[in-house]
Amino acid sequence: MTEFPCEVIRNFSIVAHIDHGKSTLADRLVGLTGTIPKKAFGANQQVLDKLKVERERGITESGLTLCSMIYHSHQKYLLNLIDTPGHVDFSWEVSRSLAACQGALLLVDATQGVQAQSISVFHIARERGLKIIPVLNKIDMPVADPSRITAQLQSMFGIDPAEVLQISAKTGRGVETVLQAIIERIPPPSGSVHEPLKALLFDSQYDRYRGVISLVNVMNGVMRKGDRIASCHTGKKYEVTEVGIMHPEEVPVMHLQPGQVGYIACNMKESTEAHVGDTLHQANVPVDPMPGFQPTKAMVYAGVFPVDTNDFIKLEESIRRLTLTDRSVTIQRESSTALGQGCRLGFLGTLHMDVFRQRLEDEYDANIIITAPTVPYKVIYRDQTVIVSNPTDFPDEWGTASHVREVQEPMVKASILVPEEYLGDMMDLCFSRRADDLDHHYLDSGTSTSARVMLTCTLPLSEIVTDFFDQLKSRSSGYASFDYEDAGYKASDLVKVWMIASIKLFMTFLLNGKPVDALALVIHRSVEQKIGRTWVKKLHKVIPRQLFEVPIQAAVGRRIVARETLSAMRADVTAGLYGGHYERKLKHLENQKESKRRMKKIGNVDLPQNAFFDILSTTAK
Numbered sequence: 001m002t003e004f005p006c007e008v009i010r011n012f013s014i015v016a017h018i019d020h021g022k023s024t025l026a027d028r029l030v031g032l033t034g035t036i037p038k039k040a041f042g043a044n045q046q047v048l049d050k051l052k053v054e055r056e057r058g059i060t061e062s063g064l065t066l067c068s069m070i071y072h073s074h075q076k077y078l079l080n081l082i083d084t085p086g087h088v089d090f091s092w093e094v095s096r097s098l099a100a101c102q103g104a105l106l107l108v109d110a111t112q113g114v115q116a117q118s119i120s121v122f123h124i125a126r127e128r129g130l131k132i133i134p135v136l137n138k139i140d141m142p143v144a145d146p147s148r149i150t151a152q153l154q155s156m157f158g159i160d161p162a163e164v165l166q167i168s169a170k171t172g173r174g175v176e177t178v179l180q181a182i183i184e185r186i187p188p189p190s191g192s193v194h195e196p197l198k199a200l201l202f203d204s205q206y207d208r209y210r211g212v213i214s215l216v217n218v219m220n221g222v223m224r225k226g227d228r229i230a231s232c233h234t235g236k237k238y239e240v241t242e243v244g245i246m247h248p249e250e251v252p253v254m255h256l257q258p259g260q261v262g263y264i265a266c267n268m269k270e271s272t273e274a275h276v277g278d279t280l281h282q283a284n285v286p287v288d289p290m291p292g293f294q295p296t297k298a299m300v301y302a303g304v305f306p307v308d309t310n311d312f313i314k315l316e317e318s319i320r321r322l323t324l325t326d327r328s329v330t331i332q333r334e335s336s337t338a339l340g341q342g343c344r345l346g347f348l349g350t351l352h353m354d355v356f357r358q359r360l361e362d363e364y365d366a367n368i369i370i371t372a373p374t375v376p377y378k379v380i381y382r383d384q385t386v387i388v389s390n391p392t393d394f395p396d397e398w399g400t401a402s403h404v405r406e407v408q409e410p411m412v413k414a415s416i417l418v419p420e421e422y423l424g425d426m427m428d429l430c431f432s433r434r435a436d437d438l439d440h441h442y443l444d445s446g447t448s449t450s451a452r453v454m455l456t457c458t459l460p461l462s463e464i465v466t467d468f469f470d471q472l473k474s475r476s477s478g479y480a481s482f483d484y485e486d487a488g489y490k491a492s493d494l495v496k497v498w499m500i501a502s503i504k505l506f507m508t509f510l511l512n513g514k515p516v517d518a519l520a521l522v523i524h525r526s527v528e529q530k531i532g533r534t535w536v537k538k539l540h541k542v543i544p545r546q547l548f549e550v551p552i553q554a555a556v557g558r559r560i561v562a563r564e565t566l567s568a569m570r571a572d573v574t575a576g577l578y579g580g581h582y583e584r585k586l587k588h589l590e591n592q593k594e595s596k597r598r599m600k601k602i603g604n605v606d607l608p609q610n611a612f613f614d615i616l617s618t619t620a621k
């Protein structure tokens, strides 16, 4: 590694909207630099998309990937490609990986142009002072319109058209110019071998045998195998047992020096010890920590329960292991009377939640149920403010709520890019989701194809965590792109609906008057009737009939907003008593009444777990 001082190192990232060809370009770069021999480099092999689920869904996320390449130009260069995810949910990971880079390729599909995603990532990169190299991809396609897209880049970002590269990652055309631009335009990292060791931990992965593997960017000094290092954040000390680079597989090296990016293993057993943004240093030579990263902010919460309650321990262990590779998930234990023991997980967004669930199912063979997603609300009491991410913890209207001054919900500033013919549909969609401050402006005039419009508005986050993406895509025939950023909290008129399966006569059955916790929902006042009715109908369908009548009610506080009645199933206890005496029949009926009365006392509605699973799995989607 001594062959590579800072001057010949380039640390960069590729930022692109989903499907604009990031993985294809990464593969090309890896192929061109001879990092993977051409023979072994099949057309379908994508080095960056390692996980099965990522490949299936065609998205790159979680398990941040690093690839070091050695490029022979007029001299030998070490190029470190730090992969970033391509979806709004992962904007946190984007900024995390950009922190270890000095430059970024802004890859834009020349047939589609700039998408909402490219805008936010571009701004993050620019704020960090990264050198941006604009690259238009897919110029081999007949519908590519490079001059129009270049003009778009110029008007939106002030990019000089002369700097825009045109390539086809698929055919390889122009990719060599990308390598040249990386070397010529991106500044090398800075740092000194003579300073004490200072390394940024920017990601971690979990290895079954070696424990936590951390990805580090050495800022100063040298990181060697056998070093005693310490974490600025926890003060814990470790011994470095392995140092290496990702080339693209792990290749152990003797040491890493300033500007270099690689992995270390250091007998860290728990993933919780590897703090993203932490500064590592020699155990006996403390340094000033680098400005830390913001902690991940979970914006979507959902309960995860095992279908078979006995599987809880196994599920919890699987979740714990998965979070080793995806540290942005927050975990809390949760128990529900209906679903048993489970975990409440916090995700960055709904796609993140989906991917996590799929990974749980694929990699850990877990049979799980996920409750409807919710967002974190701020409940402001007279004397304190509480963040509530679980509907169960929401104040009741008649109880603690009397002290509640205000409930606020998280808002986002949304931007939607769409061809103008879909503008009306997009506006309708936004208004139906309680949009505010709606505004739009045209990005280009659109000569051959229709003009593109950028629509901005503020929306409550809760309105986009369910089916907003699906709606957006289907109402715009797939053309709309969407991105959002945090816009703080805003007061809201929210109520909680308990789906109460109560029995008129047997109130004691309600487990001390407690409603069915797993079905609590937080909804907006304007839709309480509608949602109440739909849910009650759903419950009516899935709950099996009992020996007695069961009113199924949706209540807001003490107010019942919807009701269905599950009629009683009367077992015919006199069946088979043909002939015989009328009084004998009567006696049996009397007995039945008596036993029903006993049932009243112990009060029990037979609500099979499956019924909940049915309801929750249909509403969660």
Ligand SMILES: Nc1nc2c(ncn2[C@@H]2O[C@H](COP(=O)(O)OP(=O)(O)OP(=O)(O)O)[C@@H](O)[C@H]2O)c(=O)[nH]1
Residues within 6 Å of the ligand: 016, 017, 018, 019, 020, 021, 022, 023, 024, 025, 058, 059, 060, 085, 086, 137, 138, 139, 140, 141, 167, 168, 169, 170, 171
């Ligand atoms: N015609 C053409 N197709 C391309 C080119 N580059 C990529 N593609 C295709 O575009 C699709 C998406 O490419 P990917 O490389 O998987 O896109 P990505 O940006 O990595 O996608 P995410 O990982 O989901 O962000 C694939 O079907 C590629 O074959 C190109 O230069 N020309």
